[in-house]
Structures are given as C-alpha cells and as structure tokens.
Amino acid sequence: xxxxxxxxxxxxxxxxxxxxxxxxxxxxxxxxxxxxxxxxxxxxxxxxxxxxxxxxxxxxxxxxxxxxxxxxxxxxxxxxxxxxxxxxxxxxxxxxxxxxxxxxxxxxxxxxxxxxxxxxxxxxxxxxxxxxxxxxxxxxxxxxxxxxxxxxxxxxx
Amino acid sequence: xxxxxxxxxxxxxxxxxxxxxxxxxxxxxxxxxxxxxxxxxxxxxxxxxxxxxxxxxxxxxxxxxxxxxxxxxxxxxxxxxxxxxxxxxxxxxxxxxxxxxxxxxxxxxxxxxxxxxxxxxxxxxxxxxxxxxxxxxxxxxxxxxxxxxxxxxxxxxxxxxxxxxxxxxxxxxxxxxxxxxxxxxxxxxxxxxxxxxxxxxxxxxxxxxxxxxxxxxxxxxxxxxxxxxxxxxxxxxxxxxxxxxxxxxxxxxxxxxxxxxx
Numbered sequence: 001x002x003x004x005x006x007x008x009x010x011x012x013x014x015x016x017x018x019x020x021x022x023x024x025x026x027x028x029x030x031x032x033x034x035x036x037x038x039x040x041x042x043x044x045x046x047x048x049x050x051x052x053x054x055x056x057x058x059x060x061x062x063x064x065x066x067x068x069x070x071x072x073x074x075x076x077x078x079x080x081x082x083x084x085x086x087x088x089x090x091x092x093x094x095x096x097x098x099x100x101x102x103x104x105x106x107x108x109x110x111x112x113x114x115x116x117x118x119x120x121x122x123x124x125x126x127x128x129x130x131x132x133x134x135x136x137x138x139x140x141x142x143x144x145x146x147x148x149x150x151x152x153x154x155x156x157x
Numbered sequence: 158x159x160x161x162x163x164x165x166x167x168x169x170x171x172x173x174x175x176x177x178x179x180x181x182x183x184x185x186x187x188x189x190x191x192x193x194x195x196x197x198x199x200x201x202x203x204x205x206x207x208x209x210x211x212x213x214x215x216x217x218x219x220x221x222x223x224x225x226x227x228x229x230x231x232x233x234x235x236x237x238x239x240x241x242x243x244x245x246x247x248x249x250x251x252x253x254x255x256x257x258x259x260x261x262x263x264x265x266x267x268x269x270x271x272x273x274x275x276x277x278x279x280x281x282x283x284x285x286x287x288x289x290x291x292x293x294x295x296x297x298x299x300x301x302x303x304x305x306x307x308x309x310x311x312x313x314x315x316x317x318x319x320x321x322x323x324x325x326x327x328x329x330x331x332x333x334x335x336x337x338x339x340x341x342x343x344x345x346x347x348x349x350x351x352x353x354x355x356x357x358x359x360x361x362x363x364x365x366x367x368x369x370x371x372x373x374x375x376x377x378x379x380x381x382x383x384x385x386x387x388x389x390x391x392x393x394x395x396x397x398x399x400x401x402x403x404x405x406x407x408x409x410x411x412x413x414x415x416x417x418x419x
Contacts, residue, residue: 017312018318024318025357028322028351
C-alpha cells in the first residue's frame with residue numbers, strides 16, 4: 001500500500017483514539033462537569049459523619065455548590081473535621097447550617113447547606129458553626145428502643 | 158525408577174520455563190535499548206501502527222458495540238429489581254472503563270495483532286531473512302522488533318479507549334433508545350460516578366501494561382520460534398494462549414493495586 005494511504009489511516013486511527021479518550025474524560029467522567037478553579041474553603045465539625053467520603057458533593061437547595069476535599073479526625077475535640085471547597089459564585093451567610101444527608105434510600109451521603117439570615121458572608125478559611133451529623137441507623141434504633149422502654153406499660157399491675 | 162523420572166520431568170519443565178522468562182526479559186530490555194533508531198525512523202512505526210492498530214479497528218469497534226449492548230441489557234434486568242434503572246449508565250460506564258475496555262480490547266488485540274506479529278517474525282526467521290539482516294550488519298531488533306513493539310504499545314490504549322467509548326454508546330442505545338431509561342439520569346449519574354483519574358486514567362494505565370505484555374510475548378514467541386512450519390504454528394498458538402492468560406492475571410494484580418484495599 002502507498003505510504004500516504006498508510007499515513008492517512010494511521011492518522012485517523014490515532015485521532016479517533018484520542019477523541020475517544022477525550023470523550024470519555026468529558027462526557028463520561030467528571031472532568032468537564034465541575035470547575036474547581038474558583039473556590040473558597042470552609043470547614044465544619046461533625047460529631048459523626050456516617051459514610052461521607054472525600055469528593056462527596058455539597059448541595060444547597062439541591063444545586064451542586066462544591067465538594068468535600070478532606071476529612072480528618074480532630075483529636076483536640078474528637079470530632080470529624082470536614083474541609084470543603086465551595087464555588088466562588090455562591091456566597092453563604094455566616095450562620096449557614098450544614099447537614100449530612102443521604103440521597104435516596106441507599107444513595108451516597110452529601111452535605112446540604114441551609115442558609116441562615118446573617119448579613120455577613122462566609123469567607124475563605126472560616127468555620128460553619130452549626131452542623132448536624134449523619135443519621136446512623138443503629139443510633140436511631142437505639143433511641144427508638146430507649147423511648148419505648150421509657151413508656152409506661154399499658155397493662156399496669 | 159518412575160518416581161525419579163517424574164521428578165526429573167517436573168524439574169526440567171520448571172527450568173525451561175524460568176529460562177524462557179529470563180530470555181523474554183532480556184529480549185524486552187534489548188528492544189528498549191535499540192528502540193532509539195526506530196524513533197528516528199518514525200515511518201517504520203507508522204507502518205506497523207497501520208497493520209496492528211488500524212487493522213484491528215473493525216473488530217474492536219464491533220466487539221465494543223455488542224459488549225456495551227449486552228451490558229445495557231443485563232444491567233437493566235438486574236437493576237430493575239431494585240428500582241434503580243437510572244444507575245444503568247454508571248454500571249455500563251464503570252464496567253467498561255475499568256475492566257472490560259482494557260481487558261477485552263487486549264484479548265482481541267492479542268488474537269488479532271499478536272498472532273499476526275508472531276507468524277510474521279517466525280516466518281522471517283524460517284526463511285532466514287533475519288540472518289540475512291545480521292549478515293548486512295543491520296540489527297534485526299532495531300529494524301524489525303522495536304517498531305512493532307512501539308506500535309503495539311501506542312495502539313493498545315487507543316483501541317481500549319475506542320472500545321469503551323463505543324461500548325458506552327452501545328449501552329446507551331439499548332438502555333435509553335430501546336428500553337427507555339431516562340436519558341438525563343443515564344448521563345448525569347455516569348458523570349457523577351466516573352472519576353477521571355481514578356477510573357479513566359487507571360484504565361489507560363491498564364491498557365498500556367497489557368500492550369507491553371502482549372507485544373513482548375508475541376514478538377518473543379516469533380523471534381524464538383523453531384524455523385519450521387510446525388514451529389511457527391506452535392509459536393502462534395502459544396502467543397494467543399500465553400498472552401490471554403497473562404492479560405487476565407495482570408488484570409487481577411493491577412485491579413488489586415488500583416482499587417483494592419480502599
């Protein structure tokens with residue numbers, strides 16, 4: 001076969017392969033979906049994070065506004081410290097409430113932000129003071145059993 | 158003494174196997190050592206890219222399409238039981254990008270291109286073309302082996318990426334167009350679950366490793382083949398069998414290293 005024909009087909013092959021990779025990265029992967037360039041960082045303490053993982057999404061009113069970047073155990077207060085990157089476009093009041101929620105019945109856990117009413121906005125490096133930990137099924141059952149035991153028995157004596 | 162004979166037989170086989178592995182490793186390093194000249198004469202690699210990469214395109218694309226379609230169908234049947242059909246995109250994409258893309262593409266590549274490489278080089282050896290090259294002071298490893306090696310290493314990740322991309326469209330076709338899974342959740346859940354570095358890049362690394370393994374096995378088997386018709390046919394068979402097994406074993410090791418223990 002002529003050399004230029006070979007060059008042509010190899011060119012098509014290589015370009016097609018690279019196009020497939022780019023398509024995988026952009027359309028299938030999360031490279032194109034969230035731009036992490038313009039963010040500010042805040043952190044919050046939770047007494048229990050349940051199944052929250054780094055890179056979990058942070059949503060407010062269901063809209064993706066950032067991602068969890070780091071989860072560590074703070075040994076001075078024995079609570080989980082969750083560092084999150086929020087999109088610069090979205091500003092939140094200082095008394096914003098951070099909840100750990102679950103998407104769907106068996107879904108992943110994410111952080112939901114409920115804006116408060118403060119005039120001051122959160123800035124880089126600040127802490128979200130009001131948090132609510134993840135629901136842990138065992139705790140719920142424990143509470144339920146405890147409250148059942150507290151109830152006076154109907155039969156009496 | 159039948160016992161001593163059996164033990165001798167086992168020892169002989171093990172020594173042979175170790176010897177062959179050692180020779181293949183030396184052969185691999187020699188190939189790397191002499192591959193400088195094949196990059197200076199890049200058209201040699203392009204010619205091999207045509208016969209290994211371009212000629213494997215059709216089998217890769219058709220196989221990828223059907224694998225993706227089957228994944229879509231089977232995934233739907235299973236996910237339907239848990240009412241989570243919307244996760245079909247995640248299942249198809251992760252299955253293809255992490256495992257099936259690199260592995261099946263490498264298996265097809267081994268049987269489509271690897272066997273051809275072995276037969277070609279084995280016949281070159283049988284017809285004494287390689288000896289003739291050595292007589293003319295042309296290094297056969299630099300002239301014949303290295304361009305084929307690099308062509309295989311370059312084309313393998315591209316073929317695996319094409320396989321995954323086509324397969325995802327196959328899954329999309331069956332899942333969304335035929336069965337009627339919601340299109341938005343198909344793509345958005347996929348994008349939320351597939352990580353570029355964790356999943357796609359690891360798949361590319363896997364296919365690169367498979368590319369190196371398959372081409373080294375194919376080239377070594379060809380170079381080492383007894384110069385007879387029978388020898389070449391045996392070497393071709395061994396290429397396909399050995400490289401398929403090596404791909405599957407390496408896949409386990411790589412998966413354990415990349416995704417295990419987390």
